[in-house]
Every structure is written in structure tokens, then in C-alpha cells.
Amino acid sequence: MNFLLMTVLVAFRVLGRHRMRSALTMLGIIIGVGAVIAMVSIGEGAKAAVQAQIASFGTNVIIILPGAMTVSGVRTGHGGAVTLTVADIEELKKIPGVTEIGWARRDAMQVVHERKNWFTTINGVTPGYLTIRGWSIVSGDFFTQTEMDKAAKVALLGNSVFKNLFEPGEDPVGATIRIKNIPFKVVGVLDAKGYDTRGADQDDVVFIPFTTAERKIMGTKFLGSIGAGFLSAESPEQMSQIVEEVKRILRQRHKLRPTQEDDFTVRNQIDIAKVQEGTSESMTLLLLAVASISLLVGGIGIMNILLVSVTERTREIGIRMAVGAKRRHILLQFLVEAVVLSAMGGLIGVGLGVGGAKTASNLAGWPTIISGDILLIAFGFSALVGVFFGLYPANKASRLNPIEALRYE
Amino acid sequence: MSLIVLRDLVKIYRLGEMEVHALRGVSLKIEAGEFVAIMGASGSGKSTLMNILGCLDVPTSGTYTLEGTDVSTLGENRLAEIRSSKIGFVFQNFNLIPRTTALENVQLPLFYKEIPSRDQKAMALQALERVGLADRQRHHPAQLSGGQQQRVAIARALVTNPSIILADEPTGNLDSQASREIMDTLTQLNREGITIILITHEADIAGYARRTIMMKDGVILSDRDAGGVAVGRLVPQETRA
Numbered sequence: 001m002n003f004l005l006m007t008v009l010v011a012f013r014v015l016g017r018h019r020m021r022s023a024l025t026m027l028g029i030i031i032g033v034g035a036v037i038a039m040v041s042i043g044e045g046a047k048a049a050v051q052a053q054i055a056s057f058g059t060n061v062i063i064i065l066p067g068a069m070t071v072s073g074v075r076t077g078h079g080g081a082v083t084l085t086v087a088d089i090e091e092l093k094k095i096p097g098v099t100e101i102g103w104a105r106r107d108a109m110q111v112v113h114e115r116k117n118w119f120t121t122i123n124g125v126t127p128g129y130l131t132i133r134g135w136s137i138v139s140g141d142f143f144t145q146t147e148m149d150k151a152a153k154v155a156l157l158g159n160s161v162f163k164n165l166f167e168p169g170e171d172p173v174g175a176t177i178r179i180k181n182i183p184f185k186v187v188g189v190l191d192a193k194g195y196d197t198r199g200a201d202q203d204d205v206v207f208i209p210f211t212t213a214e215r216k217i218m219g220t221k222f223l224g225s226i227g228a229g230f231l232s233a234e235s236p237e238q239m240s241q242i243v244e245e246v247k248r249i250l251r252q253r254h255k256l257r258p259t260q261e262d263d264f265t266v267r268n269q270i271d272i273a274k275v276q277e278g279t280s281e282s283m284t285l286l287l288l289a290v291a292s293i294s295l296l297v298g299g300i301g302i303m304n305i306l307l308v309s310v311t312e313r314t315r316e317i318g319i320r321m322a323v324g325a326k327r328r329h330i331l332l333q334f335l336v337e338a339v340v341l342s343a344m345g346g347l348i349g350v351g352l353g354v355g356g357a358k359t360a361s362n363l364a365g366w367p368t369i370i371s372g373d374i375l376l377i378a379f380g381f382s383a384l385v386g387v388f389f390g391l392y393p394a395n396k397a398s399r400l401n402p403i404e405a406l407r408y409e
Numbered sequence: 410m411s412l413i414v415l416r417d418l419v420k421i422y423r424l425g426e427m428e429v430h431a432l433r434g435v436s437l438k439i440e441a442g443e444f445v446a447i448m449g450a451s452g453s454g455k456s457t458l459m460n461i462l463g464c465l466d467v468p469t470s471g472t473y474t475l476e477g478t479d480v481s482t483l484g485e486n487r488l489a490e491i492r493s494s495k496i497g498f499v500f501q502n503f504n505l506i507p508r509t510t511a512l513e514n515v516q517l518p519l520f521y522k523e524i525p526s527r528d529q530k531a532m533a534l535q536a537l538e539r540v541g542l543a544d545r546q547r548h549h550p551a552q553l554s555g556g557q558q559q560r561v562a563i564a565r566a567l568v569t570n571p572s573i574i575l576a577d578e579p580t581g582n583l584d585s586q587a588s589r590e591i592m593d594t595l596t597q598l599n600r601e602g603i604t605i606i607l608i609t610h611e612a613d614i615a616g617y618a619r620r621t622i623m624m625k626d627g628v629i630l631s632d633r634d635a636g637g638v639a640v641g642r643l644v645p646q647e648t649r650a
Binding site: 003324325327329 | 463485504508520522
């Protein structure tokens with residue numbers, strides 16, 4: 001081991017003699033490792049942020065939207081049909097595994113508080129909806145089933161709406177706001193959820209009881225028709241089974257013939273998550289490909305420079321052999337030089353990658369997650385590249401004939 | 410027991426289709442403590458003989474016995490071990506490793522004997538002292554004169570306490586003043602008991618040796634002591650001036 005340690009010291013000294021050459025040789029590995037670490041860190045950060053966004057929608061949520069409708073050949077978009085009703089959703093409560101149901105209808109309207117006003121989404125919802133979506137309250141309280149039943153004029157403010165209608169530090173609970181010139185009593189302010197997966201501000205919303213929305217604000221063409229229904233499942237494993245059951249029950253209730261398409265759409269979060277996972281998986285594969293290519297190129301660079309070095313130092317190798325170096329000593333010396341080059345490149349790359357990721361997150365505000373695993377893997381791999389690409393030049397050096405090597409000019 | 414015994418040494422090189430007979434049956438004995446010069450024109454086979462004596466090469470046929478061991482059939486690793494323990498080389502062009510201090514150059518053979526690094530330094534310094542260059546231990550070859558470089562090379566040859574020092578045209582690249590110094594150093598080492606085999610084509614350099622072997626066309630032409638007496642009845646004799 002003593003010999004190995006001394007060989008490492010000698011390798012550092014030899015490489016130190018050609019600083020520029022060594023640095024350029026390491027560059028391939030540095031760039032490869034650095035890029036991979038920076039990209040993986042940023043990618044992991046983005047993935048975690050997306051997962052947090054998905055989670056912010058609520059867990060195990062199934063959404064049912066009214067379908068498109070064809071009127072004289074003109075098809076409306078989702079929600080064009082008015083056929084999805086409160087009664088439909090209430091029926092779905094009977095499906096095993098469904099723990100909570102809720103529904104909602106929304107419209108965009110102007111909201112006024114004293115001299116301030118704000119254009120926002122008014123969402124008429126049930127208490128169950130608020131539970132399913134996992135909203136929590138920072139001050140005041142949710143509205144109750146009783147308020148819902150009597151279509152009380154009460155409102156819950158999303159955080160963004162609160163900020164736009166009230167002064168900071170003001171307590172809005174008990175205040176009166178006007179929607180369509182109808183006064184509503186503010187009963188609570190909701191905790192911020194941030195942006196959703198599509199980048200919309202989830203907190204730019206006012207929640208009022210569904211019944212109030214239907215009867216006093218939005219009106220309806222068809223009593224009990226809703227904008228969207230929400231179910232929450234007990235566990236993620238039950239989701240797909242519940243979705244099938246929902247489809248069966250709704251088709252039956254809407255008296256659809258087997259040839260007719262669904263007049264509703266069922267979505268669940270697992271589908272959204274799957275799309276996200278697919279994206280991040282192909283991203284990871286792409287990163288791996290980039291990393292392998294840059295490490296390959298870096299390795300070839302090391303091999304190339306070592307071959308040059310073996311030629312330049314032919315006579316030195318001859319001298320070393322004459323004074324008693326065995327073939328394995330020469331082999332080890334060049335192999336160690338290759339590994340020192342690639343491992344140092346890897347180390348510098350790790351440093352630059354971490355620095356780059358930190359800089360990116362500071363400058364652009366991207367979240368980054370730097371995992372120790374990826375640092376170790378990247379470093380280990382770069383060292384392995386040194387062994388692999390150092391083997392050929394080292395072997396070539398060790399096979400020189402000492403007599404010819406000594407005569408080499 | 411003789412230090413070196415060569416019997417019917419033959420070395421044939423193949424250059425493509427052609428066979429070059431570098432040695433055509435060389436037999437000789439060298440005793441421990443001798444100072445032998447091997448002379449001959451280029452192509453006489455003296456370099457080939459030197460390579461075989463130095464265990465850098467093996468003969469095509471014949472035997473080479475070094476301190477009672479037949480080394481003509483050994484593998485590369487065993488030959489490397491013999492080089493590192495029994496033989497010290499001094500070359501015409503010094504063959505020091507560039508941009509490496511004198512001390513480290515002298516340490517090199519110890520490195521491959523895998524001697525602990527602390528002992529290496531002390532041993533190398535001692536060898537440099539023997540050639541009078543202890544004060545130049547931190548100098549690189551380029552900072553030393555030719556004579557000094559050759560003395561560093563001699564220190565490197567000495568450091569493993571070898572049985573033989575093989576000097577191949579050691580003064581070929583030196584002026585007469587430096588040549589004299591180097592030959593005096595070698596003579597001094599020989600007095601201290603080290604066997605020295607000198608390869609040269611200069612008669613005055615060969616004159617330092619107590620025995621001269623002339624080679625031509627791969628065979629020994631003559632083998633005489635300094636007084637001109639054919640070897641075989643070698644009588645102890647003081648070195649000449």
C-alpha cells in the first residue's frame with residue numbers, strides 16, 4: 001500500500017508538470033459530471049415542486065366533469081352539458097371506498113369591498129368539496145351544512161382575494177363584501193395553496209355555498225346541474241376501480257345506449273401524476289445519455305493524452321525498468337495517472353455542478369435538490385472511466401522493451 | 410565461485426527475414442572485485458553483451474551464471490528483481506529522469522524495491538555523499554553539469570549496494586576533465602570492492618581497468634590484464650597511474 005501511495009504522489013507530480021495539458025484533459029470529465037449534477041439537481045427540484053403542486057390539489061381525488069354536448073352539429077367544450085347533477089354525485093356516495101363527495105359551480109365575477117374591488121372566480125361549493133381539496137383556514141371558520149341548506153350569504157376568501165380587497169393585518173372575518181351587488185358576510189380566510197400544475201393561482205377564489213350560488217348569483221337552466229363533482233377515495237389502489245364504477249352508474253342514470261359516448265368525463269390525480277412521472281423518466285434517460293457521452297468523450301481524451309505521454313516518456317520508462325521496475329509497476333503508474341486525472345475531473349465537476357445548481361436556484365428561483373447519492377455515483381463513475389481508459393495506454397507502457405526504450409530519442 | 414560465468418553465449422536478432430548474429434559464442438569468467446573493460450568497434454557485440462550481463466536481455470543460447478544462479482532462463486519479473494538488487498547501470502547519456510531532483514533520481518531503484526520512503530531518503534543521501542554531491546541533492550539534472558549528472562547516475566547505481574556496476578561509455582558525453590573525475594570515482598568504488606564492467610571504445614578510458622576484453626564480430630578477440638598478460642593466469646596487480 002505504501003508503494004501505491006507513493007505512486008499516487010508521483011502521479012500528482014507528473015501531472016503537475018503539465019498543468020495546462022492536465023486541466024484540458026480533465027475538462028471533458030469536468031463538464032460531463034458538472035452538467036449532470038446541475039441538471040439532476042434542478043430536475044429533482046422541479047419534480048418535487050410538481051409533486052407538491054399535485055398534492056396541493058388534495059389526495060386521492062376523482063373529478064367528474066359534465067361532457068361536451070352537440071347542439072345542431074355544434075359541439076360545446078367540457079361542461080357544455082348541464083346533465084351532471086347534484087343527484088348524480090349523491091348517488092356516487094354509495095360506491096364502496098368513496099369517503100367524501102362534493103360538487104361545485106363557478107363563474108368569474110367582480111367582488112367589491114368598500115372602495116376596493118377585484119375580478120375573481122366565485123366558486124359555489126359544498127363543505128365536502130372543501131374537505132376533499134384539503135383547504136385549511138387561517139382565520140374564521142368554514143361555512144356549515146346549515147348555512148348551505150338555507151343558502152346563506154356567507155363567503156370564504158382565498159388568500160389572493162384577501163390581499164386584494166383588504167389592508168394587510170386587517171381582520172376580514174365579519175366584514176361585508178358585495179358580489180353582483182348582493183352583500184355577503186366573510187366567515188373565513190383560507191390558507192394559501194400556491195399555483196396549480198397549470199400555473200393558475202389557486203388562491204384567487206371566493207367560496208360561497210353551492211345553494212347560494214345556484215339560487216342567488218348564477219341562476220341555472222336546469223336545477224341541480226353542477227360544474228364539477230368531486231370524490232375522494234380511501235386509498236390510491238381503489239381509484240381505478242371507483243372510476244369504472246362511476247362511469248357505469250352515470251351511464252345508467254343518464255340512460256345512455258351502448259353506442260353513445262359518455263356525456264361526462266372522469267379524471268383522477270393518478271393520471272396526472274403518471275404523465276408527470278413519464279416526463280421525468282424520459283428526462284432522466286436523456287440525462288443518462290448525455291452523461292455517458294460526455295464521460296466517454298472525456299475518457300477518450302484521457303486515453304489520448306496518456307498515449308502521448310507514454311511516447312514522450314519512453315526513455316523514462318526504459319530507465320525505470322533498468323533500475324528494477326517490473327511491468328506491473330509501470331502499468332500501475334500510468335493507471336494511477338489516468339485515475340488521478342479522471343477522479344480529479346470528477347471532483348471538480350461535482351463542485352461545479354453543485355455550485356451551478358445553487359447559482360441557478362438563486363438567480364432564477366428554481367428549486368434544486370442536491371442528493372448525496374448522485375454526487376457519489378458521478379464521482380465513482382468518473383474514477384471508473386479513468387481505470388477503463390487508462391488500461392490501454394498503461395498496458396502499452398508496461399510492454400515496452402527496456403533496451404529499445406532506453407535508446408529512444 | 411566466480412561472480413559471472415558465461416558459457417557459449419549466442420544472441421541472434423531477427424530483423425524481418427534477416428538474422429543478425431550479435432554474439433557467436435562468448436565464454437568468460439569475471440571474479441568479484443574485478444575492473445573489466447570491454448572494448449570493440451560498433452557492431453562488435455559489446456552492447457549486446459552488456460544488455461545480457463545487465464539482465465535487460467536473455468541469450469538465444471548458452472548460459473549466464475550470476476553469483477551461482479543461472480539467469481539466462483529467468484522470466485521478466487525475476488530479471489527485474491536481479492536488476493534492482495545486484496546490478497547498477499551507468500549510461501553514456503546519464504539517463505536521469507528530467508525535472509526530478511538528484512535525490513529523487515537516486516531514490517528511484519529503492520522505490521521499486523518497495524523500501525519504506527523514510528529509509529529511501531537516508532540511503533539515497535548516503536549514495537550522493539559517496540560521489541561527493543550531497544550538496545546538490547535538490548538540483549534537477551538540467552541544473553547540473555555533465556560530470557555532476559553522471560555522478561548522480563553513479564549514485565543511483567550504487568544505492569542498492571549492487572554486486573556489479575555496468576558502465577556503458579560513461580564518459581562518452583563528457584570533456585576530458587569530467588571524464589577523468591568519473592573514472593577516478595569508478596576506480597575508487599572498485600577499490601571499495603565493487604565489481605565494475607566498463608564498455609568503451611576509447612583506449613585511454615579502458616586503461617583505467619585492470620583487465621581488457623576486446624570483441625569483434627560477436628566473439629572475444631583477446632582478454633588481457635593491464636600488463637598485457639593473457640587472462641587465465643591473472644596475477645594480483647596494482648592499478649596503473
